[in-house]
Amino acid sequence: MTRRTANVARALLGAGILALVGGNASAVPPPSWFSYQGVAILDGVPISGNADFRISIYATPTGGSPIGGTGQLLNVPVANGLFTLQLDLTPQPWTQFADRWLQLEVRYPAGSGSYVPLAGRQRLTAAPFSLATRGINVDVDGNVAIGSGEDGVPLTITGSSNDRFIQFNTTASNYWRLSENGTNNLSFSFFDGGTTINDVLMLNKDGIAKVRVLQITGGSDVAEPYDVAAAGEVEPAPGMVVCIDPDHVGKMRVSTQACDRTVAGIISGANGVAPGLTLAQEGTVADGEWPIANVGRVWCLVDADANGAIEPGDLLTTSDTPGHAMKVTDPAASQGAVIGKAMSRLESGKGMVLVLVGLQ
Structure with missing residues:
Protein backbone atom coordinates (compact mmCIF):
# COMPACT_ATOMS: atom_id res chain seq x y z
CA MET A 1 0.00 0.00 0.00
CA THR A 2 1.41 3.37 -0.99
CA ARG A 3 1.17 6.09 1.66
CA ARG A 4 -0.31 9.27 0.26
CA THR A 5 1.55 12.48 0.99
CA ALA A 6 0.50 16.06 0.55
CA ASN A 7 2.16 19.40 0.61
CA VAL A 8 0.94 22.90 0.04
CA ALA A 9 2.43 26.11 -1.25
CA ARG A 10 0.80 28.61 1.11
CA ALA A 11 0.20 32.26 0.44
CA LEU A 12 -1.09 34.28 3.40
CA LEU A 13 -1.93 37.74 2.19
CA GLY A 14 -0.55 40.85 3.91
CA ALA A 15 1.45 40.99 7.15
CA GLY A 16 -0.01 37.76 8.49
CA ILE A 17 -3.63 36.65 8.13
CA LEU A 18 -5.80 39.24 6.43
CA ALA A 19 -9.49 39.13 5.58
CA LEU A 20 -10.04 40.76 2.19
CA VAL A 21 -13.32 42.66 2.06
CA GLY A 22 -14.50 44.75 -0.88
CA GLY A 23 -16.57 47.91 -0.84
CA ASN A 24 -16.59 50.86 1.54
CA ALA A 25 -14.37 49.99 4.52
CA SER A 26 -16.41 52.21 6.85
CA ALA A 27 -19.78 50.77 5.87
CA VAL A 28 -19.53 47.44 7.70
CA PRO A 29 -17.29 46.02 10.43
CA PRO A 30 -14.64 43.48 9.41
CA PRO A 31 -15.87 39.87 9.27
CA SER A 32 -14.84 37.24 11.81
CA TRP A 33 -13.40 34.94 9.14
CA PHE A 34 -10.10 35.26 7.31
CA SER A 35 -9.03 34.11 3.83
CA TYR A 36 -6.40 31.42 3.38
CA GLN A 37 -5.00 30.56 -0.08
CA GLY A 38 -2.68 27.78 -1.06
CA VAL A 39 -1.77 25.14 -3.61
CA ALA A 40 -2.44 21.53 -2.57
CA ILE A 41 -0.23 18.84 -4.10
CA LEU A 42 -1.15 15.23 -3.44
CA ASP A 43 1.39 12.50 -4.25
CA GLY A 44 3.39 15.08 -6.18
CA VAL A 45 0.47 16.12 -8.40
CA PRO A 46 -1.64 19.31 -8.00
CA ILE A 47 -5.24 18.22 -7.38
CA SER A 48 -8.27 19.45 -9.31
CA GLY A 49 -11.89 19.01 -8.30
CA ASN A 50 -13.72 19.25 -4.99
CA ALA A 51 -11.86 18.42 -1.78
CA ASP A 52 -12.59 18.45 1.95
CA PHE A 53 -10.38 20.34 4.38
CA ARG A 54 -9.99 19.89 8.13
CA ILE A 55 -8.67 22.81 10.17
CA SER A 56 -7.05 22.73 13.62
CA ILE A 57 -5.23 25.25 15.82
CA TYR A 58 -2.37 24.11 18.09
CA ALA A 59 -0.30 25.77 20.81
CA THR A 60 2.90 24.11 19.56
CA PRO A 61 4.48 23.50 16.12
CA GLY A 81 -4.04 22.69 -6.81
CA LEU A 82 -5.17 26.26 -6.04
CA PHE A 83 -7.74 26.60 -3.26
CA THR A 84 -9.19 29.41 -1.14
CA LEU A 85 -10.61 28.83 2.35
CA GLN A 86 -12.67 31.20 4.44
CA LEU A 87 -11.76 30.21 8.00
CA ASP A 88 -14.10 31.20 10.84
CA LEU A 89 -12.56 29.66 13.95
CA THR A 90 -13.92 29.33 17.49
CA PRO A 91 -12.79 31.89 20.14
CA GLN A 92 -10.99 29.33 22.36
CA PRO A 93 -7.57 29.54 20.66
CA TRP A 94 -7.40 33.29 21.21
CA THR A 95 -8.25 33.53 24.94
CA GLN A 96 -4.55 33.75 25.75
CA PHE A 97 -2.03 36.07 24.14
CA ALA A 98 0.31 33.28 22.97
CA ASP A 99 1.70 31.63 19.84
CA ARG A 100 -0.68 29.55 17.75
CA TRP A 101 -0.09 27.18 14.79
CA LEU A 102 -2.51 26.29 12.00
CA GLN A 103 -2.73 22.73 10.67
CA LEU A 104 -4.63 21.80 7.49
CA GLU A 105 -5.63 18.32 6.36
CA VAL A 106 -7.08 17.47 2.97
CA ARG A 107 -9.36 14.65 1.75
CA TYR A 108 -9.51 14.14 -1.99
CA PRO A 109 -11.81 13.54 -3.66
CA ALA A 110 -14.39 15.14 -1.36
CA GLY A 111 -16.31 12.67 0.83
CA SER A 112 -14.01 9.76 0.07
CA GLY A 113 -11.02 8.33 1.94
CA SER A 114 -9.00 9.67 4.83
CA TYR A 115 -7.65 13.12 5.61
CA VAL A 116 -3.98 13.67 4.82
CA PRO A 117 -2.08 16.42 6.72
CA LEU A 118 -0.58 19.12 4.57
CA ALA A 119 3.12 19.33 5.30
CA GLY A 120 3.94 21.23 8.50
CA ARG A 121 1.95 23.54 10.71
CA GLN A 122 2.10 27.25 10.05
CA ARG A 123 2.59 29.83 12.76
CA LEU A 124 -0.16 32.46 12.81
CA THR A 125 0.94 36.08 12.93
CA ALA A 126 -0.80 39.37 13.62
CA ALA A 127 -3.33 40.80 11.21
CA PRO A 128 -3.89 44.54 10.66
CA PHE A 129 -7.32 44.36 12.33
CA SER A 130 -5.95 42.56 15.38
CA LEU A 131 -2.93 44.81 15.98
CA ALA A 132 -5.18 47.24 17.89
CA THR A 133 -6.14 44.49 20.36
CA ARG A 134 -2.70 43.52 21.65
CA GLY A 135 -3.01 42.41 25.26
CA ILE A 136 -6.83 42.24 25.11
CA ASN A 137 -8.25 38.74 25.46
CA VAL A 138 -11.90 37.74 25.16
CA ASP A 139 -12.99 34.28 26.27
CA VAL A 140 -15.88 32.20 24.93
CA ASP A 141 -18.31 33.76 27.44
CA GLY A 142 -17.45 37.30 26.37
CA ASN A 143 -15.31 38.10 29.41
CA VAL A 144 -12.50 40.54 28.67
CA ALA A 145 -8.99 40.56 30.14
CA ILE A 146 -6.50 43.35 29.44
CA GLY A 147 -2.77 42.90 29.92
CA SER A 148 -2.64 39.20 30.77
CA GLY A 149 0.43 37.75 32.42
CA GLU A 150 1.65 34.90 34.55
CA ASP A 151 0.61 36.63 37.78
CA GLY A 152 -2.94 37.38 36.65
CA VAL A 153 -4.52 40.17 34.67
CA PRO A 154 -4.35 43.85 35.65
CA LEU A 155 -7.89 44.46 34.41
CA THR A 156 -10.77 42.03 33.97
CA ILE A 157 -14.24 42.82 32.64
CA THR A 158 -16.79 40.09 33.11
CA GLY A 159 -20.47 39.69 33.71
CA SER A 160 -23.73 37.84 33.73
CA SER A 161 -27.33 38.87 34.32
CA ASN A 162 -26.78 39.22 38.07
CA ASP A 163 -23.03 39.78 38.47
CA ARG A 164 -21.19 42.31 36.32
CA PHE A 165 -17.84 43.67 37.35
CA ILE A 166 -14.52 45.23 36.39
CA GLN A 167 -11.57 43.85 38.32
CA PHE A 168 -8.20 45.53 38.98
CA ASN A 169 -5.65 42.96 40.16
CA THR A 170 -2.73 43.90 42.39
CA THR A 171 -1.66 40.23 42.61
CA ALA A 172 -3.24 36.96 41.52
CA SER A 173 -5.38 36.85 44.69
CA ASN A 174 -5.62 40.47 45.84
CA TYR A 175 -7.74 42.80 43.76
CA TRP A 176 -10.17 45.71 43.61
CA ARG A 177 -13.56 45.09 42.03
CA LEU A 178 -16.11 47.56 40.66
CA SER A 179 -19.34 45.58 40.39
CA GLU A 180 -23.08 45.80 39.73
CA ASN A 181 -25.08 42.87 41.05
CA GLY A 182 -28.38 43.39 39.24
CA THR A 183 -29.96 45.56 41.96
CA ASN A 184 -28.93 48.90 40.40
CA ASN A 185 -26.26 49.32 43.09
CA LEU A 186 -22.65 49.95 42.11
CA SER A 187 -20.03 48.87 44.64
CA PHE A 188 -16.25 49.24 44.86
CA SER A 189 -14.75 46.48 47.00
CA PHE A 190 -11.35 45.10 47.95
CA PHE A 191 -10.66 41.36 48.05
CA ASP A 192 -7.76 39.84 49.96
CA GLY A 193 -7.02 36.27 48.94
CA GLY A 194 -10.48 36.06 47.36
CA THR A 195 -12.25 37.09 50.58
CA THR A 196 -14.22 40.33 50.65
CA ILE A 197 -12.71 42.82 53.10
CA ASN A 198 -15.54 45.34 52.74
CA ASP A 199 -17.57 47.36 50.30
CA VAL A 200 -15.43 50.47 50.24
CA LEU A 201 -17.99 52.51 48.30
CA MET A 202 -21.59 51.87 47.28
CA LEU A 203 -23.60 54.04 44.89
CA ASN A 204 -27.23 53.56 43.87
CA LYS A 205 -29.13 54.78 40.83
CA ASP A 206 -30.48 57.80 42.75
CA GLY A 207 -26.96 59.08 43.39
CA ILE A 208 -26.86 58.08 47.05
CA ALA A 209 -23.35 57.05 48.09
CA LYS A 210 -22.34 55.05 51.17
CA VAL A 211 -18.85 54.78 52.63
CA ARG A 212 -17.58 53.54 55.99
CA VAL A 213 -15.24 56.48 56.57
CA LEU A 214 -14.93 59.63 54.45
CA GLN A 215 -11.60 61.47 54.65
CA ILE A 216 -11.40 64.79 52.81
CA THR A 217 -7.90 66.11 52.11
CA GLY A 218 -8.67 69.03 49.80
CA GLY A 219 -10.16 71.49 52.30
CA SER A 220 -10.99 72.13 55.96
CA ASP A 221 -14.53 73.50 56.26
CA VAL A 222 -18.15 72.71 55.48
CA ALA A 223 -19.62 75.34 53.20
CA GLU A 224 -22.83 76.17 51.39
CA PRO A 225 -22.92 78.32 48.23
CA TYR A 226 -24.79 81.62 48.35
CA ASP A 227 -25.10 84.71 46.23
CA VAL A 228 -23.58 87.59 48.22
CA ALA A 229 -24.44 91.27 47.74
CA ALA A 230 -21.74 93.93 47.97
CA ALA A 231 -21.60 96.53 50.73
CA GLY A 232 -21.49 99.71 48.67
CA GLU A 233 -18.23 99.56 46.76
CA VAL A 234 -16.92 96.63 48.81
CA GLU A 235 -17.36 93.49 46.70
CA PRO A 236 -17.48 90.02 48.31
CA ALA A 237 -14.15 88.17 48.50
CA PRO A 238 -12.71 85.11 50.30
CA GLY A 239 -12.25 85.79 54.02
CA MET A 240 -15.11 88.27 54.34
CA VAL A 241 -17.82 87.95 56.99
CA VAL A 242 -21.35 87.76 55.57
CA CYS A 243 -24.84 88.17 56.98
CA ILE A 244 -28.33 87.10 55.96
CA ASP A 245 -29.83 89.46 53.38
CA PRO A 246 -33.30 90.33 54.76
CA ASP A 247 -34.45 91.64 51.36
CA HIS A 248 -33.55 88.54 49.34
CA VAL A 249 -34.57 85.11 50.56
CA GLY A 250 -31.73 82.58 50.55
CA LYS A 251 -29.03 85.18 49.82
CA MET A 252 -26.26 86.89 51.79
CA ARG A 253 -24.67 90.34 52.02
CA VAL A 254 -21.26 91.58 53.14
CA SER A 255 -21.44 92.50 56.85
CA THR A 256 -21.49 96.23 57.68
CA GLN A 257 -22.29 96.68 61.38
CA ALA A 258 -21.00 95.53 64.74
CA CYS A 259 -22.58 92.64 66.62
CA ASP A 260 -25.00 91.82 63.79
CA ARG A 261 -27.22 88.90 64.80
CA THR A 262 -27.87 88.05 61.14
CA VAL A 263 -24.24 86.94 60.79
CA ALA A 264 -24.12 83.64 58.86
CA GLY A 265 -20.50 82.72 58.17
CA ILE A 266 -17.27 83.51 56.33
CA ILE A 267 -16.55 83.29 52.62
CA SER A 268 -14.26 80.27 52.29
CA GLY A 269 -11.07 80.06 50.23
CA ALA A 270 -8.81 82.75 51.71
CA ASN A 271 -5.06 82.07 52.05
CA GLY A 272 -5.37 78.95 49.91
CA VAL A 273 -7.56 76.97 52.34
CA ALA A 274 -10.44 75.60 50.26
CA PRO A 275 -13.81 74.22 51.36
CA GLY A 276 -13.60 70.56 52.32
CA LEU A 277 -17.27 69.82 51.71
CA THR A 278 -19.81 71.92 49.83
CA LEU A 279 -23.54 71.34 50.27
CA ALA A 280 -25.78 72.57 47.47
CA GLN A 281 -28.75 71.81 45.25
CA GLU A 282 -28.30 73.27 41.80
CA GLY A 283 -31.21 75.17 40.29
CA THR A 284 -32.83 75.95 43.67
CA VAL A 285 -32.53 78.60 46.37
CA ALA A 286 -29.86 76.33 47.92
CA ASP A 287 -27.25 77.42 45.39
CA GLY A 288 -25.07 80.40 44.67
CA GLU A 289 -21.67 81.82 43.72
CA TRP A 290 -19.73 82.02 46.99
CA PRO A 291 -18.98 79.13 49.40
CA ILE A 292 -19.96 80.30 52.91
CA ALA A 293 -18.28 78.34 55.72
CA ASN A 294 -20.36 77.72 58.83
CA VAL A 295 -18.27 74.86 60.30
CA GLY A 296 -14.50 74.29 60.28
CA ARG A 297 -11.28 76.32 59.97
CA VAL A 298 -11.31 79.40 57.74
CA TRP A 299 -9.09 82.45 57.30
CA CYS A 300 -11.13 85.55 58.13
CA LEU A 301 -10.61 89.29 57.66
CA VAL A 302 -10.39 90.98 61.07
CA ASP A 303 -10.11 94.60 62.21
CA ALA A 304 -7.93 94.58 65.34
CA ASP A 305 -8.29 98.36 65.71
CA ALA A 306 -12.06 98.11 66.12
CA ASN A 307 -12.11 96.32 69.49
CA GLY A 308 -8.54 95.45 70.42
CA ALA A 309 -5.82 92.94 69.51
CA ILE A 310 -6.84 89.40 68.69
CA GLU A 311 -5.48 86.46 70.67
CA PRO A 312 -6.11 82.73 70.09
CA GLY A 313 -9.30 81.77 71.93
CA ASP A 314 -11.01 85.16 71.53
CA LEU A 315 -14.62 85.08 70.38
CA LEU A 316 -15.25 87.07 67.20
CA THR A 317 -18.25 89.02 65.99
CA THR A 318 -19.02 91.41 63.15
CA SER A 319 -17.58 94.95 63.09
CA ASP A 320 -18.50 98.22 61.43
CA THR A 321 -15.73 97.60 58.88
CA PRO A 322 -17.41 95.91 55.86
CA GLY A 323 -16.66 92.20 55.72
CA HIS A 324 -14.40 92.26 58.81
CA ALA A 325 -14.76 90.64 62.22
CA MET A 326 -13.60 92.00 65.60
CA LYS A 327 -13.01 90.71 69.12
CA VAL A 328 -16.00 90.28 71.41
CA THR A 329 -15.66 92.50 74.47
CA ASP A 330 -19.34 92.70 75.45
CA PRO A 331 -20.78 89.16 75.59
CA ALA A 332 -24.31 90.42 76.14
CA ALA A 333 -24.23 92.66 73.07
CA SER A 334 -22.67 89.89 70.99
CA GLN A 335 -25.09 87.16 72.01
CA GLY A 336 -26.36 85.54 68.79
CA ALA A 337 -23.74 87.42 66.76
CA VAL A 338 -20.65 85.31 67.44
CA ILE A 339 -18.93 83.97 64.29
CA GLY A 340 -16.42 81.67 65.97
CA LYS A 341 -13.16 81.52 67.90
CA ALA A 342 -9.79 82.94 66.86
CA MET A 343 -6.93 80.47 66.32
CA SER A 344 -4.18 83.00 65.54
CA ARG A 345 -3.07 86.50 66.59
CA LEU A 346 -3.46 89.97 65.09
CA GLU A 347 -1.91 92.77 67.16
CA SER A 348 -3.30 95.73 65.24
CA GLY A 349 -4.73 96.93 61.96
CA LYS A 350 -6.59 94.82 59.46
CA GLY A 351 -5.50 91.35 58.43
CA MET A 352 -6.24 87.66 58.35
CA VAL A 353 -6.94 85.50 61.41
CA LEU A 354 -7.53 81.77 61.33
CA VAL A 355 -11.00 81.15 62.77
CA LEU A 356 -12.72 78.02 64.03
CA VAL A 357 -16.20 78.80 62.74
CA GLY A 358 -19.08 78.14 65.13
CA LEU A 359 -22.11 80.41 65.08
CA GLN A 360 -23.64 81.19 68.48
Missing part, protein backbone atom coordinates in the same frame (compact mmCIF):
# COMPACT_ATOMS: atom_id res chain seq x y z
CA THR A 62 4.33 19.73 16.68
CA GLY A 63 2.40 17.37 18.94
CA GLY A 64 -0.31 18.39 21.38
CA SER A 65 -4.07 18.52 20.92
CA PRO A 66 -6.21 20.93 18.90
CA ILE A 67 -7.42 24.00 20.82
CA GLY A 68 -11.16 24.45 20.59
CA GLY A 69 -11.78 21.35 18.51
CA THR A 70 -11.44 20.77 14.78
CA GLY A 71 -13.43 22.38 11.98
CA GLN A 72 -14.24 21.18 8.45
CA LEU A 73 -14.88 22.83 5.09
CA LEU A 74 -16.48 20.38 2.67
CA ASN A 75 -16.62 20.32 -1.14
CA VAL A 76 -14.13 23.14 -1.61
CA PRO A 77 -13.35 23.77 -5.30
CA VAL A 78 -9.69 23.19 -6.18
CA ALA A 79 -8.27 24.09 -9.62
CA ASN A 80 -4.79 22.88 -10.53
